[in-house]
Amino acid sequence: TYKLCLLDQLIPSPYGPVILFFSPDARLGRSDVPAKLELLKRSLSTTLARFYPLAGNLKDELTIDCDDEGAYYAEARVDCSLSEFLAHPDLLLLCKFLPIDLVQKETYSGTRAANIQANIFECGGIAIGICITHKILDGAAFGTFLKGWSSAARGDEAVIPDFSAASLFPTEDLWLRETSAVAWGSSLKKGKPITRRFLFDASAIATLKAKAKGSDSKCPTGVESVSAFIWQRYMAAATERRNGIQRPSILTNLVNLRKRIEPPQSDCSLGNILWISSAKSSSNMDRSLRALVNEVKRSISRIDSHFVEQLRGANRSSRIMESLKEMSSAGATEDGADHLGISSWCKLGFNEVDFGWGKPVWVSSYGVSGPVFVNLMILADTREGDGIEAW
Structure with a gap:
């Protein structure tokens, strides 16, 4: 086995x-x-x-x-x-x-x-x-x-x-399986989805990057820019559906830990060597593209070598529980929160x-047309390598 x-x-x-x-x-x-x-x-x-x-x-x-x-x-x-x-x-x-x-x-x-x-x-x-x-x-x-x-x-x-x-x-046991199921349960909702595919070519990504570029003059990546843009439009659609009432929103990303481990691990390492970043936008926060890109970058930057060391340390159970609780509590407010999950193949x-x-x-x-988790998105490279498909 x-x-x-x-x-x-x-x-x-x-x-x-x-x-x-x-x-x-x-x-x-x-x-x-x-x-x-x-x-x-x-x-x-x-x-x-x-x-x-x-x-x-x-x-x-x-x-x-x-x-x-x-x-x-x-x-x-x-x-x-x-x-x-x-x-x-x-x-x-x-x-x-x-x-x-x-x-x-x-x-x-x-x-x-x-x-x-x-x-x-x-x-x-x-x-x-x-x-x-x-x-x-x-x-x-x-x-x-x-x-x-x-x-x-x-x-x-x-x-x-x-x-x-x-x-x-x-x-040694299934404690994380059960704990993460509770955390995901507050974010991942089952329903009958509608699948759409959106293509962002090199020109569109360059435009998004330019709009999202902050005062630190560091240009965001294509994945960061597209993620933030779709999150922005997702929140706008959710607000319109509720007749203008804004709710908090969460954007989760799966983050590869291989290069965040000390020493860095090989690309050939098998397993789910990843963690979940959670970007949050409260109902009264700035929802400009630049602000959302900064929030996406901030949430991912928190998953650094120090964080990974905590996941592996003697107190890993409490650190993992704390991180998952952050994600689940964000969606457990009185008014709830909208969730969009992203997995990047880029x-x-x-x-x-x-x-x-x-x-x-x-x-x-x-x-898919059957009952599955909804509000999930996959980002993939286009054939040319300079564009992104969003599913």
Whole structure:
């Protein structure tokens, strides 16, 4: 069995789905598809031997049963060309490219840790739908797995994962799982969502950065600027819906801790090595873009090496409880608070994945229509790398 680390218990969602779309070879069309699929399966098998917990199944809230039975793998045919689909992608159809149903269940016990579906378009294009357990892979670790898989396919140097997270953040019971569930419960609401995709090109991001730039002359990042802008519009829409009555609002971000640990950890470290930052805007605060960017930056800057040391120290239980209480109490006021959660895929290498036939033309999340957590947003790099898609 593979034991989860303490911070793995923070994540309420069991899977993090990603879909990679690859164009066909214009000269070969569909003729090389069988060879590509065989390469995918062979290199996946090699990669799972190195990332061995992903060859197991979800046993319970604390462990992965490493039974070495491998990943669930399926193939599907798509009755259109890739270019037709990408011209006007139907976000609700994207779930069909995934190997499992992601509408939340009471338990995922017995489900494979890794689930892959190769979707073959009429033109020979391929979309690879990947659902790997979020219990042991955060976004950065997922990027490491994709890098390892694609490197194995190309015959390049092997990517060797680091499994030290359980020793960095050890756990013996489910206390954080139960405590974080209470904290998330005040913020994450289940409902019937509507999925939308917004594209911020390089020009739009430059405009947002210029508007958000503070007197310290330090320009915010694209992720900070887009996060603050969407938060601003989210609050404005919520206020309009309540006939002009403003409520407090919380913006949470998942923050990678690998470079905030002393000494810094490798990008190949597996696990959910992350924490949650909470930016807050009370009903009477300045809600200009510049003010919101500053609040986002402040909330993330608080998660520094000293904070991480507290998460690992002798009094980690009380420090963790205190941090989660801050998040939950902000949403437990008499009038409540609006919550928007952000997870960023930017700069994690998803767009650099190359199995030997080129990088993906699109990397996507998926649209859902069933009851799931709402008011959550994913930020992803555009193919060119200078824009951001917000889901």
